[in-house]
Amino acid sequence: MSMIIIKTREEIELMRESALVVSKTLGEVAKAIKPGVSTLELDKIAEECIRDQGAIPGFLGLYDFPNTLCMSPNSQVVHGIPNSTPLEEGDIISVDCGAIKNGFYGDHAYTFAVGEIDAEIEKLLQVTKDSLYIGIAELKKGNRVGDVGFAIQKYCEDYGYGVVRELVGHGIGRKMHEDPEMPNYGKRGRGKKLVDGMVVAIEPMINLGTQRIKQHRDGWTITTLDGKPSAHFEHDVAIVDGKPELLSTFAYIYEALGITSNEEDAFRQVPLAL
Template sequence: MIVVKSREEIELMRESALVVSRTLGMLAKEVKPGVTTLYLDKLAEEYIRSQDAVPGFLGLYDFPNTLCMSPNAQVVHGIPNDKPLQEGDIISIDCGAVKNGFYGDHAYTFSVGEIAEETQKLLQVTKESLYAGIRELKVGNRVGDVGFAIQQYCEKHGYGVVRELVGHGLGRVMHEDPEMPNYGKRGRGKKFVEGMVVAIEPMINLGTHRINHLSDGWTILTKDGKPSAHFEHDVAIVDGKPELLSTFQYIYEALGIESDEENEFRQNQLVL
């Protein structure tokens, strides 16, 4: 069942989402060769708690950490460890926080120093596909419209769109209806209505869409060992159109990047 949110609840969810956004922005300055994902995880937990929030992933379904940290061929759900990041790696950081009783949940794939050109293109296309999907999140459209837009955008570049992992509704629990696949057919699936809040999160592989599971019970990686990228935003339907609750602008500010990619999804002015 889809849980529709009031305007007041959406504003509370924006606060939760922005805790995550600020956490990722803080981490952006720390992602560098020689740093361990366990160290980044500790920083994230401390920061989230300093924001009158609690880590959303820690203990959820018995997950052991604050962040899902997935380098290179890991798709999602990687467990932080003491292995240092290396020049040329990529690292997908998925973060959740609970504030005011609502979850925020979004993700960004970072470059560790200079990365290969083909990997950089994968990151760019995956992020662009996220916005292609968000554009379809409007009253009257359906789940399949979002998935179709993401799938079409990525597959025309020859990339693999992961099938087994999907986005989801978001609210007082981490995973609500509807499931939001990154593939699909136009006009299929549940219809979007005013007040819906979802996490849209393309998980896109440089090679095959097929995946394997590690024996730790969490980590998922590409079957062919090629890199995977993951970008995620929290989005509400407000006045019939998609409105971002999360932002990558804190990341861009930390990295000295100028971007207006989010402007079309900002009905309410965001002050950083």
């Protein structure tokens, strides 16, 4: 039987530190993403950044994964393995990063544009990111897991996008993957009840075309079945005083890219000091 591990306020603050290690690392990666750079080069930047913060890479060796980052360009949905192929103008690249600090995991992701991208793909990225916050808004005491998934699914499917079913968000804590699973689809009022002290990773994985995916022979890489692009955004979120509280942030990414945004303000009870 599955069991949700409730976190104390003190543990949630330690988890915020772990999440912010990842946030800062994604900010460093953001500075380096451009045409001509390889995902392996970005992976090295990330590992160094995590270790410099007194943490250890959360993905490296987890389930025998060989690298620090999951790097998934274009039609790759998630779990892409960094390699020496250079990124090209017009690519998108999903960067998923994990770190362990204070015995707790942080884990979140962002999909970047490499140079100028097609307007159609830019819209996919924006809608996917918006759906993340729409899902987070439903992560409140008394709601159920299905309320979060339903909100994400409806928003994305209204744009005609495919919502991946086989891959889901998850609880997080001393283990990378804890209960409950957090699907990006569902029915209102169904699933586990949400309570204070839950900490989860919410991560919409949304495809421009079909929701269907395939796994490759390397045992890791997942791509869309139709070869169309896929986007992935992820935050670590706790339920504090009945409301969602963001532990991770895209602020370091936005600082690197020169983006101004107030999208996180509604979900941050504790001011973020950059």
